[in-house]
Amino acid sequence: MDNPYKVLGVNENASQDEIKRAYRELVKKYHPDKYVNNPLKNLAEEKMREINEAYDYLTKNSQNSTYSNSGSSYANNNSSADYYSIRNDLNRGDVSSAERKLNSINSQDAEWFFLMGNVYARKGWYDNALNYIQKACNMNPGNREYMAALQNLQMMNNSYRRPYNMRGYSDRDSSFCDLCVSLWCADTLCNCMGGGC
Template identity: 50%
Template sequence: MKDPYEVLGVSRNASIDDIKKAYRELVKKYHPDKYQDNPLRELAEEKLREINEAYEFLLKNHGQGNFNSGSYSYSNDSTFQIVREYIMKQDFYNAERELNKINTRNDEWYYLMGIVYINKGNYSQGYSYIKRAVEMNPYNQEYKDALNRLNNTYRMNNSQYYSPPRNTTDDCCEICAYLYCADCLCECCGGDLLSCC
């Protein structure tokens, strides 16, 4: 992993608030949704992963001294990258298998497992995992966007389309028009609906 301070563009003595502010600004700048039909989408996704890793690392290790060694280890970083690649290939079986090998269940684990479950058709379990990821890391825009999309989909699927009821007391002219049309149709077929009139 690259120097997390450099990735987020903050000084080594930055406060938690400075780190969070820098993180939010970078997420807005590089979020892949801004690059929907753009060849830079993959680059933005990679940059966002790098930003998320740096942010999580700094939050977990803040106040434990400066990281001057130049090498940073982020637990399960390579495994999460493998899982994301499986998800991109829509190989959800192997993505789930890799996630189940991980003992530490952090916010990224819950997010990725939620994505796997949703794509396997288990929306309820997937939703609860993604919601848990957002609760664990409320500043991660990727997690929040996924949860918002799920909430919007749920609302759309469960909303009742309201159409106002027709007025059952139609006026006489409208009723006569309906009867006249019905009579014309019956006469075409050899009958006479309004023979009494």
């Protein structure tokens, strides 16, 4: 599904009431309970998933952002549909498709930087991911999703950068291990020298 507005059958300037009304009508029409003993049950379930995703996306975006040019991630209605498609690609694990679509978008707003950061994170390029998501947070500091992703990446990046002896082991634990290895080596050498080899 590429455009949540099309899925719900409303135009891109629809109010929240119009979106809610369209959603309710579609739920009544495609609810799987109406297709219990019907071969179309799986199709109805898939359609309901698509309808729910579109509705969640449109209602979430209306609560977390404004549709203005004030640096918001949803300033352009066309890019919100593109971003929805890119998020679907990332959820399916199709990172190359998501990256290709992001590179074709001309305006780089907060959502663009956030999604590109996710592309890099999925590739395992955490430094790049951190830079992009940090930029998204700077552009839209009130977005909780961006901030949570930034905090998760910072924790991952910090644990990745810590030296081996700092990963859950204190220096005392390390010294104890060194002592044990030294004793084992001494015992082995003594046995070999004493004729036990």
